[in-house]
Amino acid sequence: MEAWVHLAVAILLPAFFGALVAVIFPARWRNAPWVTAVITSGLAFAASVAGLVYTASRGEVRYYLGGWEPPMGIELVMDPLSAFFCAVVTGMAFFVFIHGKTVVPRETPGKEAAFYSTALLLVGGLLGIVLTGDLFNLYVFLEISSLAGYALVAIGDRRAPFSAFRYLILGTIGASFYLLGVAFIAMETGSFNMGDVARVVPALGDSAPATVGLILIVFGIGLKMALFPMHGWLSDAYTYATSTSTAIIAPIGTKVAAYVLLRGCFYMFDPDFVREGIPLTTIIGYLGAVGIIWGSVLAIAQSDLKRMLAFSSVSQVGYIALGVGLASPLGMIGAVLHTLNHAVMKACLFLVNTNILSRFGHTDIRRFDRTFRIRMPWTMAAFTLAAISMIGLPPTAGFFSKWYLVLGSWENANYVFLGVILVSSLLNVVYFFRVLEKIYLRTDGEPYDEKNEREDAAVEREESPASMLFPTVFLAASLLVLGLANAFIVTYFIRPMIPSGL
Amino acid sequence: MTGFDVPPVAFFLLGAALLPWLPAVGRAGVCVLFPLLALVHVSLLTEGAELAVPFLQYELVLLKVDGMARMFGIAFTLVAVVAGIYAWHMRELKQQLAAMLYAGGALGVVFAGDFFTLLVFWELMAVASALLVWAGGTDRAGAAGLRYLLVHLLGGSLLLAGIVMEVYTSGDLSVRAFAEEFSPGSLLILLGVLVNAGMPGLHAWLPDSYPKSTVTGSIFLNAFTTKTAVYVLAVCFPGWEVLFVCGLIMALYAVSYAVLANDIRLILAYHIISQVGYMVAAIGIGGELGLNSAAAHAYNNILYKTLMFMGAGAVLFAVSETRLTHLGGLFRKMPWVVVLYLVGAAAISGLPLFNGFVSKSMVMDAVYGRDLGYSLLALASVGTFLSVGIKLPYYTWFYRETPRELDAVGKPPVNMIVAMGILALICVAYGLWPAWQYAQLPYGVDFTAYRTDLVVKAIHIPLGTFVVFWFFRHKILGEAKIVLDTDWFYRKPASNIGGLILDGVNRFFGACESGLDRLIVQRIVPPFRNPIKALGFKSGQGDHYDPDMDRTSLGSAVGLTLLVMVVALVLSL
Amino acid sequence: MIEFLHSYYAYWAIILLLVIGLYGMLVKTNLMKKVIGMIIFQNAIILLFVAAAFKWDATVPVLDPAYPSEDPVNYLNPLPHTLMLTAIVVGVAIVGVAFALLIAIYRNYGTLEEPVLMERMRSE
């Protein structure tokens, strides 16, 4: 037991340590920052997986920073929920960093050290959010990750600074609202510690300041999560940032915000109160439902692959919000499982996007054609698999999280949500098949004949280098594994984290 | 109890797993040997045997043996063995794999004790059979295979949705008979199964794709998909009155198209639907006699229909041509094929001494008492004899001299003849000794096929049909044309209307189509190009979404955030 | 009424600051003014913590013989105040990043007026 306590901090330290180390190497060692990032995120990933297994079997771990006990000191809490999110965050970071080996030096030449340092800060901040047991400490980590995020978005093309600025203004409003909410809760309960708050809140009964505090926290963090209609910052930020920045922010940034949502609604407060006392989860669920449709519709309208994926993120975050909105065990399983699945799918898709960009110089869907599948067969296969998973066809991972959400909606007799999930699957089909059709089927209206065949034969295979291909294909393949292993994941990792009141 | 309660599908999956590692001859051997082992295994399975594995909070029943399942299982494995012999000369790994998986899927469905297992094998069948259609290799086969797959995925989705609802309302996952009431769940399941059964309106995938498959592919295709659907209907919906009506529609609708069709494999394809119609009608009657007769007819149908498809396949193999208008006079080139085919034709027409007579008489006996339905089924049997009993063999093998371009024809290989011979032998044996058949039926039998009235009827109807045919034989053949079916609705691309506005029907279709076209092109698609504009926001301007034009100002994004916050606070306090 | 206003005057001032900050971010089109609004908004929240944790007639939590240590009423809760030191640091960091971004925007497009900026991005 004693030694395992340090697991919580062992997840957190490598990222921050790596952020410091990445910048100290002389400029001649061009790969050193990359190696640092890969190693530290790999260590954090290993620690997270160990923590995940440990908490699943033996329950939570608490670590008092500096030996100060709460409520004065700050504690790190690793329970099944936070261990799960840690594993998702570090895992995605690990694979995206591997993928960045050749991409980052090309897109931001000479700034690799700064890039990896910032990216590791982002990861560290996100891990801190997930692990901390203190509300104010969470704010600090939130701002650390956000600041790193603004910086990462800003290193893009000409428009990137403006999109980063929009992100910054909106993000700061979100964080400020969060802090305001913390102020209300701290004033009402007298503590910043989540565990204390959770113990005190039920005794308060129907307390208006606590309710206001929760709502401010939820929607402040909802902005970070890009919950509809507060997603205005997302599409530009994702589109204009560099490839690897987007690939690292998109899969995990919004997910960690979803974690705070879950933590606030179901752990800090009494789920019954949040569900029935104030219709908070209902509001979140319906906003998510609208966001699902809205994101999908806008994704269909896009002609740029990266922007399409950005809007698809809005839609997918909606699923998680919808799962929270169901406020039932099945909804919670769906939301958590979808967090994992969507992180893997989105990471994979953004990596594919990077591969395409680095080989063809553009990601304009209108200019995709048949030669893509010959030039980059593995990348396109990964794209297809991820797209199928996004649509939600069995046995890929995407199916199962939607399945739990469908079951949850059915159980709650919420046919609006049910309809939304079904309709959005159709819309997903539309925007992904539009791309797949160009890659695999479209022959520009002409019947496929010998001329096409000769043209195809002339096209050479130019697959990405192994450092890019391995993470892409690995993530795509893991979608199948996650899909087949979903019962295992749900039983061993997700069910233990469901709070008793839910 | 043999103590060896393995699901029969295991043999096929094992065989399929072995195939890629074997040389060509070995593969052909596996395709006969493993089904043969499965056949032995199925026939040794005792009723009531069960194999269940836990899965989540449910229990998946991979094997559940009852009379009905056993009967279908024997038919499926038997036909898989014979089809393996028929395909002995075929060396294409892809087709062999697909065929094994397909047959395995069918057996999996039949012996599934719960709906999840059933669904998994159902989808396996859909994918494997689509591969067989694609194996045809032509562009048409490719397109038809895609349509085929899409329709079946739709059917599978309906089934899945129905199963989810059913499991949720009843909490019972097991495959069982539903009470005759239209709950959304049972209705969706029924629709999903009817897609596979080929209910007119949902059937067009069948005549669209089967004739485009390979020689051997169509042998497998004809046996499994529709008959598994019949099995599921018999188990889940016995005695549902609506099925009786469905069956009548199927039998008559399809036989009319068969009379018109020019391609021999198309004629046979339509006949699958027509014959399934008899079974569905019998299931609609329900009761022990109804279900017995449906099972018997399915069993026999699998045998003689496969035999006939083999005959058609032999023709295709020998002369690479299947249109009646381009065939003729081939009797001397393949006498054995003709004789064996005629056994199958006699069986499907229900002539005494053949197995079709026994089961068809049973079906008619079950339907007896419903005058209109009885007469309509009798009418369908007129069409059956007319199209596959006389028209098809006559124009293929006897009418006029062999056309010159077919003169240098090849001969069908021996293994084809052997396979056909085995099936023909079984058809005759079951016809001569119906008791063998009765013994296999799921329920006890109190029926005598060789009753004077039944025999007389079975002889008189074909006689009358034959006389008329002979009278008009030079007029019936007609020209090389195709006849539109409901697949028109999804096959004809939306852009081409001009050439179609020729007569009333077409004008009607054209109007619907252009209306739809207008609706889609002018109403549904443009809003998706720029949703911002479609919703009337000021910033949306162009026809296509443009991130720069449609970017909202920072102020409005802040405003939205505040709005959400205020609304949430107001709602909560 | 006067009494009510008087007893909560610190909060009224904070609410006023919050509204001013939001107004700046919501209505002003100049990006620099938006940043200023943001700073005001953030600092208002910091002030809220400071004001909420303060009480009259109490001292800092350092043991003083003049104040009986057994009565917590005599001491302030130091936690909110110390935490706000961190919050101020965070706020400064954000402002720094915001200014850096403004410089980059101005370098790219030559303006900080949002409508003009969007117009220039459009015409690119």
Place this chain on the structure above:
Amino acid sequence: MTMNRITWILLVLTLIATSAASYRADPDTFPLYYFVFGVLGCLLMLFITKGVAKKLLSRKEDYYDRV
């Protein structure tokens, strides 16, 4: 294939024999009912399918291949 006189005679004999058998088994039914049913049914089917359906629904073989 040709149908010579002997074949026709055989067919007629079969018809008579079976009708007689039918009459003996059940004198109340009209023995040739199903023969007439076959003749009329076949005519009906040919008439309906060839006459009506073929006019409305039949197309050249390359109908679906034309764009």
